Amino acid sequence: MNVLRSLFKLLLVPLTLGALSSAPAFAQPEVIIREAPPPMRMEPMPGARPGYAWDRGHWRWEGRGYxxxxxxxxPVRHGARWEPGHWQARGPNWYWIEGHWVR
Known part of the structure; x- marks a missing residue:
């Protein structure tokens, strides 16, 4: 019985650590707002920069306002294009869709 208990404890630690580390560090909770974001600001895009894609500015919800x-x-990921983050209306709510690379 003690051997089974020791084996269980030995296996429990790596399984627990694996479960805790499996979530991506950059994952953020979904942002849902009832207030529409302000109009986009006109922001001049700088000249081309080899090896990089421009991620335009955007409104971020700060808890009480934008x-x-x-x-x-x-930085460019070869074979992919940058899809900028944006707010999307769904019924009366606004959802933030995080920017991401599309292949």
Whole structure:
């Protein structure tokens, strides 16, 4: 019986650590807002930068209101194109769709 208990404890630690580390570190909770975001700001796109894709600025929900996040460069992933993050209306709610690479 002690051998089974020791074996169980020995297997429990790696399984627990594996389960805790399996979620991506960048995962964020889904953002759902009832208030529509303000109109997009016109932001000049800088000149081309080899090896990078421009991620345009966007409005981010800060808990009590929207705050502007300026555009920035994303390192290119070969064979993929950058799909910028955006707000999407679904009924009376607004959902944030995170920017991502599309193959």
């Amino acid at each position: 705050a502007w996040v300026p555009g920035h460069w994303q």
